[in-house]
Amino acid sequence: MQKNSQRTLADGTRISDLINLETREVAMRTLSDPELYELEMERIFAKTWVFLGHETEIPKPGDFMIRDLGSDSVLVARDKDGVHVSLNVCPHRGMKISTLDCGNTPAHVCIYHGWAFKPNGDFIGAPVEKESMHGKLLSKEQLGLKKARVAIYGGLIFATWNIEGPSFEEFLGDAKWYFDTLWCRTDKGMEVLGPPQRFTIRANWKTACEQSASDGFHVLTLHRWLSEVGPYRKPGSEGGGGDLTPEMYGSEVYTAHAHTMRCIELDRKIRRLTGKDPSELSVKEKLEALPPPGVTQEMIPELLRNLSEDQLKIITWRPPQVGNFFPNGLFEFVYIPTPDGVVGVMALHAYVPKGPDKLEFVNWILAEKDTPPELKATMLRLGVQLLGTSGMVEQDDSDTWPHQTIAAKGAVSKHITLKYQAIYETGKPEGWPGPGDVGDGFTKDDTQWRWWQYWHELMTAES
Amino acid sequence: MLQNLLEPTPLPPSVRANRVAIGSPEYNEILDFLYDEAEMLDNLRLAEWGELLTQDLEYNAPLRHTRSTAQFDQTYIRTVQHLHESYGSMMMRVKRITDTKSAWGEDPPSRVKRMVSNVRVYKTDKADEFKVESYLLVTRSRFDFDYFDLIPCVRYDILRRVQGSLKLARREILLDQVVIGTPNLGIIL
Numbered sequence: 001m002q003k004n005s006q007r008t009l010a011d012g013t014r015i016s017d018l019i020n021l022e023t024r025e026v027a028m029r030t031l032s033d034p035e036l037y038e039l040e041m042e043r044i045f046a047k048t049w050v051f052l053g054h055e056t057e058i059p060k061p062g063d064f065m066i067r068d069l070g071s072d073s074v075l076v077a078r079d080k081d082g083v084h085v086s087l088n089v090c091p092h093r094g095m096k097i098s099t100l101d102c103g104n105t106p107a108h109v110c111i112y113h114g115w116a117f118k119p120n121g122d123f124i125g126a127p128v129e130k131e132s133m134h135g136k137l138l139s140k141e142q143l144g145l146k147k148a149r150v151a152i153y154g155g156l157i158f159a160t161w162n163i164e165g166p167s168f169e170e171f172l173g174d175a176k177w178y179f180d181t182l183w184c185r186t187d188k189g190m191e192v193l194g195p196p197q198r199f200t201i202r203a204n205w206k207t208a209c210e211q212s213a214s215d216g217f218h219v220l221t222l223h224r225w226l227s228e229v230g231p232y233r234k235p236g237s238e239g240g241g242g243d244l245t246p247e248m249y250g251s252e253v254y255t256a257h258a259h260t261m262r263c264i265e266l267d268r269k270i271r272r273l274t275g276k277d278p279s280e281l282s283v284k285e286k287l288e289a290l291p292p293p294g295v296t297q298e299m300i301p302e303l304l305r306n307l308s309e310d311q312l313k314i315i316t317w318r319p320p321q322v323g324n325f326f327p328n329g330l331f332e333f334v335y336i337p338t339p340d341g342v343v344g345v346m347a348l349h350a351y352v353p354k355g356p357d358k359l360e361f362v363n364w365i366l367a368e369k370d371t372p373p374e375l376k377a378t379m380l381r382l383g384v385q386l387l388g389t390s391g392m393v394e395q396d397d398s399d400t401w402p403h404q405t406i407a408a409k410g411a412v413s414k415h416i417t418l419k420y421q422a423i424y425e426t427g428k429p430e431g432w433p434g435p436g437d438v439g440d441g442f443t444k445d446d447t448q449w450r451w452w453q454y455w456h457e458l459m460t461a462e463s
Numbered sequence: 464m465l466q467n468l469l470e471p472t473p474l475p476p477s478v479r480a481n482r483v484a485i486g487s488p489e490y491n492e493i494l495d496f497l498y499d500e501a502e503m504l505d506n507l508r509l510a511e512w513g514e515l516l517t518q519d520l521e522y523n524a525p526l527r528h529t530r531s532t533a534q535f536d537q538t539y540i541r542t543v544q545h546l547h548e549s550y551g552s553m554m555m556r557v558k559r560i561t562d563t564k565s566a567w568g569e570d571p572p573s574r575v576k577r578m579v580s581n582v583r584v585y586k587t588d589k590a591d592e593f594k595v596e597s598y599l600l601v602t603r604s605r606f607d608f609d610y611f612d613l614i615p616c617v618r619y620d621i622l623r624r625v626q627g628s629l630k631l632a633r634r635e636i637l638l639d640q641v642v643i644g645t646p647n648l649g650i651i652l
Contacts, residue, residue: 194542199643395568395647
């Protein structure tokens with residue numbers, strides 16, 4: 001059907017043949033193929049909206065930070081008009097404009113020949129103006145940095161090179177209804193608690209990202225230690241006797257553009273905290289018994305005001321706790337049992353592609369701006385201890401992905417398939433008011449399969 | 464305000480006049496401590512290592528940023544860090560390895576060498592505490608990979624004498640890399 005050479009790899013394999021849409025299998029080679037990687041940078045990362053960071057990282061005019069928009073370094077900078085994202089490459093001779101991680105400046109001056117640019121990417125000028133280093137063939141307007149299109153959503157910064165493409169809201173689609181309960185629930189919104197952790201993993205970006213699309217099953221085995229000594233260990237149980245299966249029940253949401261989430265049931269926790277049947281409690285009583293991560297009793301009226309009745313129902317029953325922004329963002333809003341009660345942790349990850357066999361793991365830890373400082377400090381420390389660079393949970397993930405990447409190169413193993421055949425056999429749970437595709441009960445593979453369906457759609461689309 | 468809550472207790476200054484001479488009995492005892500500690504960690508004697516920690520332990524590893532020379536002091540970030548531990552959380556890390564069957568990130572364990580050098584010891588205004596600076600080069604080998612992950616850093620420690628024995632009361636690890644070049648810090652530095 002697709003004879004176009006753009007959709008065929010050099011060895012004659014059609015990209016569409018890498019995925020079996022009927023049996024829900026993905027050829028292993030997809031996880032490490034260099035040719036596919038180059039195409040992904042063009043067809044996915046230069047096309048979709050990509051998560052870059054949080055606006056509270058650059059609060060003042062002139063503040064900037066350097067991030068990766070797919071395989072390109074970008075300058076994310078603020079001026080009095082807002083946040084701008086521009087290619088961090090000088091249009092003169094291709095030098096990287098800023099070699100720093102962040103800072104504040106009214107003018108970004110290339111250290112090579114001195115061309116200068118405003119935070120919004122506009123060309124200011126080159127040295128010795130009267131001698132016209134930048135020539136007379138192009139106007140100053142034509143010599144600015146290449147600008148990406150920017151969207152700020154709940155404080156999150158997204159950008160895309162697809163200037164004429166779908167709006168950010170269209171890109172979020174049905175996921176927005178749920179994401180609003182996370183990012184847009186309080187009056188003041190969120191803030192990062194510091195710059196992100198960054199570390200390198202020798203693994204293909206998709207190993208992390210297909211997992212980020214709400215893989216529930218891996219928790220049972222890869223993170224089993226949590227039930228052996230960690231916060232989920234049942235009192236009285238011996239090491240090795242733990243069981244994380246109760247954490248696997250709830251709803252899973254998957255949307256057209258492969259933004260997905262696991263909405264894990266809170267009923268057991270609320271029953272334990274209140275001694276009452278959750279069905280007998282009002283939304284307000286449930287929020288007071290177990291406020292969302294970073295939310296205090298004082299902030300609950302804001303939630304009641306800012307969210308719809310249906311959204312409130314979800315966040316007090318099965319709130320989105322982990323999920324992804326396609327292509328390479330992940331969020332966690334988890335409720336961690338501690339000796340001092342349940343503490344919420346909020347984190348965002350970006351899995352930045354750094355070549356077919358390498359990714360950079362970027363981990364931000366957040367809180368509501370109005371979260372009291374003592375609680376912020378507790379959330380931050382718990383976040384660092386469980387997630388990211390040294391996180392006791394996520395170090396198991398980062399040690400797994402390199403093996404998949406290596407296996408994807410074997411002459412035989414590259415042809416075996418990843419399987420996503422655990423399928424929801426029910427529809428939405430009764431009374432579920434949210435949009436999108438929704439599965440009910442124990443975790444399944446539908447969310448991750450949706451991730452691959454959208455990958456397939458983008459990789460085989462007519463450009 | 465958050466910054467104040469997160470900042471570890473400031474380290475005492477490294478005053479030249481307070482240096483404990485290289486080769487003196489106290490210096491040698493501290494050098495022994497660091498070498499023995501490295502040996503314990505390299506050989507997975509983690510429970511034994513845990514006994515070297517004080518209950519008020521502060522253990523942290525700031526982030527690093529690439530900034531201009533003029534802003535060198537801003538290259539250390541102590542809000543979000545790579546490690547931000549107390550005695551309780553450090554012992555949880557130890558127990559994850561020693562008391563579970565599923566600490567996959569370090570099971571099978573890395574083969575690690577902790578090479579300690581450039582050790583300087585300072586007296587502090589507390590008679591029972593020493594400030595100890597050391598360079599640490601960690602080589603980490605995992606599985607059958609043909610490369611080593613290198614983790615070079617400086618450590619600023621407070622060693623306290625408790626009932627005759629030295630204990631680790633505080634450690635700050637300043638890593639050289641902005642983007643850490645090992646897939647996790649599942650090993651103790």
